Amino acid sequence: MMIPYGKHEISKEDKEAILEVLESNFLTQGPKVPEFEKLLADKVGAKFAVAVNSATSALHIACLSIGLKAGDRLWTTPISFVASANCGLYCGAKVEFVDIDPLTNNICVKALEKKLSEAKAANALPKIVVAVHFSGFSCDMKQLFALSQKYAFEIIEDASHALGGLYYDEYIGCCHYSTVTVFSLHPVKIITTGEGGIAITNNKNIEQKMRLYAGHGITRDPKMMVGTPDGPWHYEQVELGYNYRMTDIQAALGISQSQRLDQFVAKRNELATNYDKMLDGFPVTLPAADKKVYSSRHLYVLRLNLEEIKVTRLETFNYLRKHGVGVAVHYIPITHHPFFAQMGYDNTYLPEADRFYQQAITLPLFPSMTDHQQNTVVNTLRDALSAAG
Numbered sequence: 493m494m495i496p497y498g499k500h501e502i503s504k505e506d507k508e509a510i511l512e513v514l515e516s517n518f519l520t521q522g523p524k525v526p527e528f529e530k531l532l533a534d535k536v537g538a539k540f541a542v543a544v545n546s547a548t549s550a551l552h553i554a555c556l557s558i559g560l561k562a563g564d565r566l567w568t569t570p571i572s573f574v575a576s577a578n579c580g581l582y583c584g585a586k587v588e589f590v591d592i593d594p595l596t597n598n599i600c601v602k603a604l605e606k607k608l609s610e611a612k613a614a615n616a617l618p619k620i621v622v623a624v625h626f627s628g629f630s631c632d633m634k635q636l637f638a639l640s641q642k643y644a645f646e647i648i649e650d651a652s653h654a655l656g657g658l659y660y661d662e663y664i665g666c667c668h669y670s671t672v673t674v675f676s677l678h679p680v681k682i683i684t685t686g687e688g689g690i691a692i693t694n695n696k697n698i699e700q701k702m703r704l705y706a707g708h709g710i711t712r713d714p715k716m717m718v719g720t721p722d723g724p725w726h727y728e729q730v731e732l733g734y735n736y737r738m739t740d741i742q743a744a745l746g747i748s749q750s751q752r753l754d755q756f757v758a759k760r761n762e763l764a765t766n767y768d769k770m771l772d773g774f775p776v777t778l779p780a781a782d783k784k785v786y787s788s789r790h791l792y793v794l795r796l797n798l799e800e801i802k803v804t805r806l807e808t809f810n811y812l813r814k815h816g817v818g819v820a821v822h823y824i825p826i827t828h829h830p831f832f833a834q835m836g837y838d839n840t841y842l843p844e845a846d847r848f849y850q851q852a853i854t855l856p857l858f859p860s861m862t863d864h865q866q867n868t869v870v871n872t873l874r875d876a877l878s879a880a881g
């Protein structure tokens with residue numbers, strides 16, 4: 493059987509939590525969603541959380557609430573899942589990409605600074621920069637924050653990979669350096685609600701707007717209404733919103749999974765440290781390490797030192813898959829996708845992203861991974877890399 497690259501873990505308590513909701517009066521819009529929101533906001537040390545049906549939705553309502561619209565710009569990294577960019581397009585904004593730093597594979601602060609100073613001269617500054625904590629390894633938020641002050645843009649942290657990770661000993665999501673942080677709760681991510689996402693902020697106004705956009709643009713709060721209520725039944729649609737709600741069934745699973753968040757991340761770190769040791773001397777570049785960052789280790793991404801080996805990435809990938817190791821590639825640069833290419837994006841100004849894409853391979857890593865499975869992965873990789881091309 494194939495060792496998967498990622499795998500969720502469901503406990504007896506998780507199942508009981510879901511059954512309890514199924515037997516209650518509310519499958520959705522009951523008490524579990526607010527309980528989950530408070531739990532996660534408290535956990536990461538922020539004021540507000542808005543739980544929705546995906547991180548993609550969370551990114552969308554974050555952009556809308558910041559006021560992103562046609563004519564505006566959103567910048568992000570090309571090495572991410574497409575949702576990090578699509579949220580800008582949903583709002584009619586122009587999306588632009590900034591190359592990555594080859595050490596962290598996150599958005600490159602130097603490249604960003606250069607692009608900002610050019611954009612300032614051209615009157616083409618972004619309204620939003622989406623900072624993606626690739627693989628769970630935090631971007632250098634202090635530096636990004638300093639640039640956001642200098643050039644007057646808002647930061648959204650796409651922390652889909654990074655729940656439970658730390659930056660300078662604070663949980664990702666505390667929003668000390670951003671307006672909104674978004675987490676994904678898809679089954680391959682750190683904890684899951686089946687599908688799901690959550691947007692975190694310390695800004696009350698942004699929180700209220702995100703709630704509005706996630707619920708059809710409808711308010712029942714007289715203070716947010718344009719007119720005076722006709723009666724106690726009254727509600728008003730004051731914006732064009734969406735149905736992005738999370739169900740109580742999902743929230744109950746999220747609450748139950750949250751109890752094991754630190755445990756999951758500790759286990760992921762233990763496995764990643766094992767990989768680091770076992771792969772010592774292999775013709776590969778290991779994931780970055782940095783004292784100020786405690787990665788959630790969502791993905792264990794290697795770069796193959798192609799000039800030292802006789803095989804290509806494709807051959808390495810196929811060999812591993814053929815021998816039961818479910819490797820993956822994260823990510824195809826967003827600009828490579830036909831939808832983006834047809835819009836005129838090319839990758840010639842993103843050389844580090846392209847270099848990364850030639851070399852990257854993601855090894856299996858998930859909390860229930862056994863020593864035996866990890867040994868199998870490493871031994872199979874050794875065979876793959878020494879196989880004659």
Ligand SMILES: *Cc1c(COP(=O)(O)O)cnc(C)c1O
Pocket residue numbers: 545546547548549572573575576624650652653675676677678687688689
């Ligand atoms: C998974 C992921 C998303 C989208 O998450 P969904 O919850 O599936 O919508 C967005 N950005 C990144 C970086 C992701 O990895």
